[in-house]
Amino acid sequence: MSELNTLIDLVYNADEDYGDEIFLREYINKGFRDTSFREFRRRCDALASWIGEHFDHRTHIAVVGTTSREYLTAWFGVQCSGNVSVPVDTTNSTENIADEIDRSDSEALFIDDRHIKDMELFRERCPKVRYFIHLDKKYEDMLSLEEIVSENTGRKPSACVNKDDTAAILFTSGTTGKSKGVMLSHGNLIDNTTCCPEDDYHGKKLLTVLPIHHVYCLTLDILHSLWNGVTVCINDNLMHIARNLKLFEPNYSTFVPMIAATILGKMQMAAKKIPDKRLIAKETFGENFIAIFSGGAYLSPDIIRGYEEFGIPIAQGYGMTECSPRICTGILNCPKPDSVGKIVKGCEVKIVDGEIWVKSPSVIKGYYKDPAETANSLTPDGWLMTGDLGHTDEDGYLYITGRKKNLIILSNGENVSPEELENQFALFAPIKEIVVYSENEQITAQVFPDPDYPSEDIQSEIRAEIERVNSTFPPAKRIINVIFRDREFIKTASRKIIRAKINE
Secondary structure (H helix, E strand, O other), X not given: OOOOOOHHHHHHHHHHHHOOOEEEEEXXXXXXXXXXXXXXXXXXXXXXXXXXXXXXXXXXXEEEOOOOHHHHHHHHHHHHOOOEEEEEOOOOOHHHXXXXXXXXXXXXXXXXXXXXHHHHHHHHHOOOOOEEEEOOOOOOOOEEHHHHHHHHOOOOOOOOOOOOOEEEEEEOOOOOOOOOEEEEEHHHHHHHHOOOOOOOOOOOEEEEOOOOOOHHHHHHHHHHHHHHOOEEEEOOOHHHHHHHHHHHOOOEXXXXXXXXXXXXXXXXXXXXXXXXXXXXXXXXXXXOOXXXXXXXXXXXXXXXXXXXXXXOOEEEOXXXXXXXXXXXXXXXXXXXXXXXXXXXXXXXXXEEOOEEEEEOOOOOOEEOOOXXXXXXXXXXXXXXXXXXXXXXXXXXXEEEEEEHHHOEEOOOOOEEOHHHHHHHHOOOOOEEEEXXXXXXXXXXXXXXXXXXXXXXXHHHHHHHHHHHHHOOOOHHXXXXXXXXXXXXXXEOOOOOEOHHHOOO
């Protein structure tokens, strides 16, 4: 590709290099809808031209919806107009969506059908929004993205941006407290897209299953595919992953650990009846599948080894929204499966009092209109304090031991990482979800048993496994109390358990 400085460069270079090759593939109305790199650029140009006519200043524009050609046209049309995309979690409460639209100072809003019923509330609570635009259909008192694109096809926008300009404001999932608007520049996102050596990805297919407002999906699925000429196959629903793996027959997919663990569990159940594990893997992932890339949370080495038994490599990386997101990249057939991969090119890591600090061209400019939180997370000389605990080794691999804010500090001075205990149950099928914490100076585990697991006494099986795990730890780190739940924990859109809400 030609020199890349901005996301506009990325869209235009993808058109120049890959042209009529397929960029997006969707399954709609029992048929495939394909969009080429060239057609995608033309759609973005059309929308960008309209935006340039209706706003005469740097504008924040919110997008609320699920991954689709229309959503991505809105996201990158905003970029090609030289403005700022604000992707908002479509699964959030209506009140929180409205709050984030308003706090981001967005002046236009793209939405899909899911939130048509909420338009009155959005109009009331988002007074700065001048244009409401539906991503697909035409509604009264709303504009239609498809009409805008159709009416402006063939036009070219005139945008002037540089790598230091803000490209997007992404709200953190808010596992504790109020969400924060992470400001990522064009340079941040381009650096993170290109921070790993090019591999032979051109012409391959990737199934994207993660929420599009999540930077892990944005960078690793969408931006990386634009850079490398990869076809992005769009999974329309988390419940359809199994169907769509067979339908699209991708070469790769990006998972979070919860998805990886769920699919592995189903393959292991199938292996009790069918001894040929390679056959099960082909039935599950299709004939063309090469590898899984995992991120978003820590992946237990037991899950990596579990996939190896089926002949599927799974590479674990590490990052956070504030790093666009990659700090480490996943290594296929990694010689150190306990690690979270190798630190990426251009990224510095140091350990300060057990906490991982990071400095790189991918690190945020700061939080939008939140100087206090910015000062709490960024040092004056540009180091991001990740809040994660861990260490590095001499070969450039990073290891995570837990979250600083989750650390259990007992009255005897012992420090206990709840993640260290939780990870021991990653492959124990009777447990679907587990959260470890301190209550009344005792280590407690809340457990949601897998309702699909066949057992005459699942609670006894779980208690026996907890006792076995306890025997491998010193007394101070053992689980004392076990609380069984009859429902799943509340999670973020990226399937992370919200620890602040474990009692809800």
